[in-house]
Amino acid sequence: MNKIDMNDKKYTMKTANREALIGIGLVIFHFIWWFTFAYGFGSRDVSDYKYIFGLPAWFFYSCIVGVIVISVLVYIVVKFFFEEVSLDLEELEKK
Amino acid sequence: MNWEASVTLFGTIALIFLIGLTISRREKASESFVQDYFLGGRSLGGFVLAMTMTATYGSASSFIGGPGVAYNEGLGWVLLSLIQVATGYFTLMILGKKFAIVTRQYSAITLVDFLKERYQSKWVVLLSSFSIIVFLFSTMAAQWIGGGRLIESLTGLSYHSALFIFVITVLIYVTLGGFRAVTITDAIQGSIMLIGTIILLVAVIIAGGGIPSIISDLQQVNPNLITPYGADGSLTPAYVSSYWVLVGVGVVALPQIAVRAMSYKSAAALHRAIIIGTIVVAVIMLNMHLIGVFARAILPGIEVGDRVMPLIALEVLPPWLAGFVLAAPLAAIMSTVDSLLLLVSSTIVKDIYINYVNPNPSRKKVQRISMGVTAVLGIIVFLMAVNPPDLIIWLNLFAIGGLEATFIWPIIMGIYWRKGNKYGAIASMIAGIASYIVFQSFYPQPLGMHSVVTSIILSLIAYVGVSLSTNYKYLGN
Numbered sequence: 001m002n003k004i005d006m007n008d009k010k011y012t013m014k015t016a017n018r019e020a021l022i023g024i025g026l027v028i029f030h031f032i033w034w035f036t037f038a039y040g041f042g043s044r045d046v047s048d049y050k051y052i053f054g055l056p057a058w059f060f061y062s063c064i065v066g067v068i069v070i071s072v073l074v075y076i077v078v079k080f081f082f083e084e085v086s087l088d089l090e091e092l093e094k095k
Numbered sequence: 096m097n098w099e100a101s102v103t104l105f106g107t108i109a110l111i112f113l114i115g116l117t118i119s120r121r122e123k124a125s126e127s128f129v130q131d132y133f134l135g136g137r138s139l140g141g142f143v144l145a146m147t148m149t150a151t152y153g154s155a156s157s158f159i160g161g162p163g164v165a166y167n168e169g170l171g172w173v174l175l176s177l178i179q180v181a182t183g184y185f186t187l188m189i190l191g192k193k194f195a196i197v198t199r200q201y202s203a204i205t206l207v208d209f210l211k212e213r214y215q216s217k218w219v220v221l222l223s224s225f226s227i228i229v230f231l232f233s234t235m236a237a238q239w240i241g242g243g244r245l246i247e248s249l250t251g252l253s254y255h256s257a258l259f260i261f262v263i264t265v266l267i268y269v270t271l272g273g274f275r276a277v278t279i280t281d282a283i284q285g286s287i288m289l290i291g292t293i294i295l296l297v298a299v300i301i302a303g304g305g306i307p308s309i310i311s312d313l314q315q316v317n318p319n320l321i322t323p324y325g326a327d328g329s330l331t332p333a334y335v336s337s338y339w340v341l342v343g344v345g346v347v348a349l350p351q352i353a354v355r356a357m358s359y360k361s362a363a364a365l366h367r368a369i370i371i372g373t374i375v376v377a378v379i380m381l382n383m384h385l386i387g388v389f390a391r392a393i394l395p396g397i398e399v400g401d402r403v404m405p406l407i408a409l410e411v412l413p414p415w416l417a418g419f420v421l422a423a424p425l426a427a428i429m430s431t432v433d434s435l436l437l438l439v440s441s442t443i444v445k446d447i448y449i450n451y452v453n454p455n456p457s458r459k460k461v462q463r464i465s466m467g468v469t470a471v472l473g474i475i476v477f478l479m480a481v482n483p484p485d486l487i488i489w490l491n492l493f494a495i496g497g498l499e500a501t502f503i504w505p506i507i508m509g510i511y512w513r514k515g516n517k518y519g520a521i522a523s524m525i526a527g528i529a530s531y532i533v534f535q536s537f538y539p540q541p542l543g544m545h546s547v548v549t550s551i552i553l554s555l556i557a558y559v560g561v562s563l564s565t566n567y568k569y570l571g572n
Contacts, residue, residue, distance in 0.1 A: 023188025
């Protein structure tokens with residue numbers, strides 16, 4: 001790992017910062033999805049609820065579909081946008 | 096006493112521990128006992144990292160208390176608990192590479208180490224050590240109560256003997272094994288949890304006659320159970336949303352999570368952990384809490400929420416399988432307790448003893464003190480758990496909020512904002528802890544939200560305000 005790594009410090013730090021911003025973006029998207037479906041469909045009267053696979057529609061979209069969507073997004077983001085950088089900048093190592 | 100279930104339960108636990116100890120023993124020791132014992136020598140791979148994160152966080156609050164509350168509140172509580180899926184990716188993405196790089200530069204082994212190097216201040220060290228010890232103590236007590244309850248419900252032993260068995264197992268294990276052993280068992284435990292919750296959920300759905308019939312049963316008991324608003328309509332959107340801070344994004348600030356975010360091997364391990372972690376947390380949280388809700392349709396009238404999981408498992412599964420499946424929550428609690436114990440003892444040994452009492456102890460001596468402190472701590476928590484309060488989840492959430500309010504800005508701003516300084520960090524910790532305790536005691540839901548939100552905002556203001564206004568003192572650096 002601590003070989004002749006071409007990454008200079010600045011580049012690594014930039015990558016790290018960008019990936020943190022992606023994390024914030026994801027969590028905001030996740031929150032909006034979760035909130036919109038849960039309270040958008042869930043605030044109706046119970047007798048008007050629609051059901052999908054036996055579950056109330058608000059729950060199905062917000063929780064089940066939401067979880068699947070976010071897992072797929074996480075996979076895509078990590079596979080295609082995250083970079084493998086070396087974590088040892090200077091060769092420091094233990095005490 | 097239910098022998099068949101007890102045998103598989105304890106058998107599974109014993110097997111997990113044996114594997115963990117054997118594997119961790121086989122790894123060769125590096126020069127630094129402290130680094131090894133408390134951090135596993137920064138060698139975690141992606142799968143183990145994901146599982147240890149999941150197991151550490153998915154503690155008694157989710158596995159015993161959580162399904163219990165879901166039983167009473169209905170689908171609204173599942174909605175709330177699924178917020179935790181965000182921790183699967185968010186924590187590792189935010190702390191991510193930057194934290195790993197910085198802590199390697201500092202040779203930091205604990206969270207307090209990192210804060211000490213970043214802020215160069217004795218007061219930061221003392222304040223953070225203090226809040227780790229106080230808050231994690233209450234978390235640990237809560238976990239031990241959960242473990243005791245579980246063994247009690249499953250085996251029919253008395254609460255005290257159950258607690259005793261639980262404590263002895265944990266103590267032996269942590270004292271002997273250290274961090275690496277704990278993370279390896281976490282990985283196995285995480286896998287059992289994953290499989291166990293799937294088996295149990297399927298069995299519950301079959302026992303209830305399919306999802307549609309369970310949902311309509313619930314609707315007859317109380318229509319609110321299938322709305323997002325909780326059994327008595329008290330789960331308002333603002334309140335539930337504020338849990339995005341408490342059990343979602345705020346989790347980055349928990350010391351037991353942060354320490355894991357500095358222990359992995361490489362960027363590739365981190366990437367794998369983010370993907371695996373998100374999926375595993377999602378499956379476990381969804382299954383666990385749905386089991387709690389559905390159990391209401393099958394076994395109505397359970398009074399103590401903590402007993403829902405064990406009772407429903409015994410109801411819908413053959414006893415030996417119930418024992419195996421319940422090894423999962425028990426394992427979750429144990430791994431949480433294991434890592435908390437290690438964390439508190441590392442705070443005492445590494446952050447206080449080595450920093451301020453004896454800077455250059457021999458390896459032998461550190462080893463003896465580390466194990467000794469770990470064991471003594473365990474015994475003290477046991478004594479606290481002997482007379483427990485009823486619903487462990489609230490105790491637990493109190494501690495989680497307190498830690499988050501203390502640490503979130505000193506950690507996050509410490510990595511991402513150069514101008515943050517020790518005065519800001521101290522101000523933010525004090526503002527965070529103090530306001531959280533005050534709000535919790537006198538005004539628990541400011542603006543309809545969990546009080547952790549207001550405390551985190553206050554501590555951010557303190558951090559930024561004080562850092563900026565004292566910045567001239569810092570120019571030399």
